């Protein structure tokens with residue numbers, strides 16, 4: 833965590849704690865202000881920096897395990913910045929019949945993209961999805977709002993190149 837992020841996280845935690853004390857008074861102890869703090873951090877950074885968790889634990893006088901437990905319980909909390917681009921590749925039956933596994937293999941061998949993970953530079957995430965409603969034009973993929981049909985290796989390479997720009 834850079835010094836800027838560290839300072840911003842510390843400031844956000846202090847602000848949220850102050851608001852919780854103003855609102856709840858003496859009841860704002862322990863984990864009570866935890867969710868507002870996590871929401872504020874995610875709003876500020878787009879995710880809850882893992883390095884902020886010890887700061888939160890210290891500020892609330894709770895364990896880091898408690899903080900981590902809440903962060904991981906709620907799927908809406910992210911612990912790393914969002915990828916710049918998410919390639920959703922359909923792996924359902926119709927797209928399997930039309931070669932989506934070949935595209936998935938190509939994305940892995942040519943670009944190191946593995947479903948459920950990010951590229952090494954963190955910019956691209958590959959996700960497997962199961963039917964995009966574009967079965968007749970499979971293999972299908974979705975990037976942002978763009979539905980792509982009949983994706984082949986050339987188109988897959990272009991998507992990756994666009995995402996890296």
Ligand code: FES
Nearest residue numbers: 922927964966967
């Ligand atoms: S099975 Fe792939 S879009 Fe429907």
